[in-house]
Amino acid sequence: MSLLIIRDLEVHYRTYTGMLRAVDGISLDLDRGEILGLAGESGCGKSTVAKSIMRLLPSDSIIKGTISFNGDNLVEKNEHEMTRIRGKDISLITQSAMNALDPVQRVGNQIVEAIRTHRKCSRGEARKEACELLELVGLGKKRFKNYSHELSGGQRQRVIIAMALGSSPKLVIADEPTTGLDVIMEFRILEHLRKLQNDLKLSILLISHDISVIAQLAHKIAIMYAGKIMEYGPVSEVLKQKAYHPYTLGLKNAFPAIENPRNELISIPGSPCDLVREIKGCRFHERCPFSTEECFIKEPEWLNIKEGHYVLCHYPDKAEIFQKLSQERSTWIKDRESN
């Protein structure tokens, strides 16, 4: 059964130069006890999705569509109702946890605050729980009275995780939970998250630009580009086997694999498109090595290829050819060529 159902979500920001369409019609499902990974380049709109679920967008933004959580549409809720949901049913682990802790309060007290905001209990009870949470994330209760500047990056991140779990949330949104940490710490934290998810049956929306993080942890993956989802399906299919969308193929190329070490990494040339301009056709057509006239003019449709596997492309039938060609360096290096 689905915990979180997003349909046709659009988020627009007002800027100096025009209306920036950060999220331009995305849909996804997250089931209970499942981890859904949301991947994409910086600036493609992933964090905006996280913020819109929590309704923490800046006041000059416009949100449209449905975010159905446990049957309620979060888009329609007012601020007061949202404060009751935030931190209780849905928790957020933010990007840059370096600065997410109040510098003048002890970290333990901040966890206590997270607990007592949504539940009536005594300070003593809350303290005890906070200490348990600190143990749970591997920090130990002697860290309770530290200030955030006394902790390392990894430790701070774990405090944030403890804070997020304090209220036994139904959904945890982890926005770049390991960015800025070294790989060993990253691995440890991800393993921790996996264990917690297993034990507590959490549902997690895992957002990252690093698909190896998502590969390690998630069940499903959605690949985002320029405000739209390009491909959506089980991790076992999309990442571990063969993907359908050229962008996904390009992303996979850009990450080194230990099993099949390639000599060089192939990156996708170009840079993400400007989200203010009105875009006809496929978002990715400028950087896609397989794009055609049709890609330039007409927007592709959201196609269901297999059970639970969707792609936004004109040519899903050519997937086999794309998969083979995308492994060649020459496909990406030369200028965009018609197929």
Place this chain on the structure above:
Amino acid sequence: MIRFLKIRLSTNTKIMLENYKKGFRKVTRELIQSKLALTGIVILAVFSSVAVFSPYIVPYSPDMILYDENGRVLSLRPPSKDHIMGTTFMGQDVFSQLLDGARGTLLVAFLSGLAILLIGANVGLIAGYYKGAIDALLMRFVDTLYGIPDLPFILIIALFIGPSIWTVILVVVLILWRTMARIIRSQTLSLSERPFVKAAKASGASDFRIIYLHIAPNVASLIFAQLAIMVGFVIILESSASFLGVGSTDIRTWGQMLQYVFVTGAIRHAWWWTLPPGACIALLVMSVFFLSKGIENITNPELERR
């Protein structure tokens, strides 16, 4: 214009001028868009033109003592058809004095501002760029007189070298250049760690070029925003000093006008004499502040979005 003057400039100087021109144009364009800054600029422009043209537009000579039909001094007359702001204790026309006072006040503001800019900004740039011994030396200079209160200091200095408008300018610049130097220095410090400076150094650019061609344009908007605030201080300091009698004695400023008001005990009735100079001072300070806010808004647009 460069072509007109037939000056041959090296390519690098041309680039530097281009950078400054670009920065300047960008700032002016956005300044005009900002209503705040525009108001400030307009008021400043009005005051400046008054100051420059005042000898030609005053209805009466500011120092001239005026008599009525019976030969009595026109002392402390309220506003009337002939004298829209009334007369002073000595029978002079307030409005003319006001226009004349603009000269002194703006002169001090302008000269001090220039001096603070030249000294403070350069010291800041040099200290921040070279760091090490030079920085330490210059900053000791700045730090030694840190805790000194401004107005009393002017008084003491005036005691020793006599009051005049130049005393005021001297002391004011002495006090304020330090703050400017500090701010510019810390900004320069952080900028000189940036890659573009290291790249310039690596490609062999001379220090002079780096400071004035690369770093300065980036600090420019900070410099001018700070300068605007400082000029605000200067105006208030000068007015206060002149009011106390230790400031300008020969050149008329608005502060000086208020001194006469107080000393002659005219505050009992003569609102027409008391009100205008002070209001003008306030307006001038506000306009300068608007300007600086406008500049600041341009350099930090993200602060507005939240």
Place this chain on the structure above:
Amino acid sequence: MLEQFGLNEPLHIQYYIYIKNLVQGNLGTSFIIGRPVFQIVLDRALNTLALMLPAIFIAFMIGPVLGAFLAWNRRRWIDPIGLTFTLILYAVPIFWSGMMAIMIFSFKLGWLPPGGMYSPAFVPQSFFHKFFNLELLRHLILPVSVISLYLLAVPTLTMRSNMIAILGSDFIEMARAKGLSERAVLYRHAARNCLLPIVHFTAIQIGFAFAGSVVIETIFSWPGLGMAIWQAVSAHDYPLAQGSFLILATVIIIFNFLADLSSVYVDPRVGIQGE
């Protein structure tokens, strides 16, 4: 006379004598008043404190609250109005507002006395009585109001910009994500973080507020340190001028030091070793 004042000695000897006297508490004798400077300065200092401390207290209590209020409501109509008002308070020269205040409230309306610390007939019974009586209160109202209004500007503006900067920071976003109400976010997290720079900054501003006492005391004929400096300068009374200036500068330095000290206590990030 030259010999009496030691003015015929070489300069460095004079300086040495001055320092020696200073350490002993001897600041010389005032030319115009004829009493030892030290005594005069002490009296005057107390008078200045009696005037400035209430004003500073009011300004620095109300200022931050006002600033926080403006920062919180920065999108609504009240912010530009509040800002303009604060700006006017800052831009208006204090001696002018003092004069206008006296003109309106003393001469036109006759509500309050135009200056001085006491009415001429008043005779204080004791030290305590000298500073805690109704006469003084009546004479304090006008100057303190004028000074407070003037001093209000800077704390308000500073608090407002600090607050705006903090409200945009990550930990505030996190606090909101935890489900805290806007009010809880403001009081429990934003305000505490704002307070730190404010405390440090306040003590420094207090120092400069004292500097402005020169003008204010002149307008209101208040016999304090500021007025002493002015009188001394006008009369070329060097000992008095130097003495009062010295004491004033000392007061300011004391407050600067208190500022540094307080930031150690209030901010857990600042240790004694660090600066």
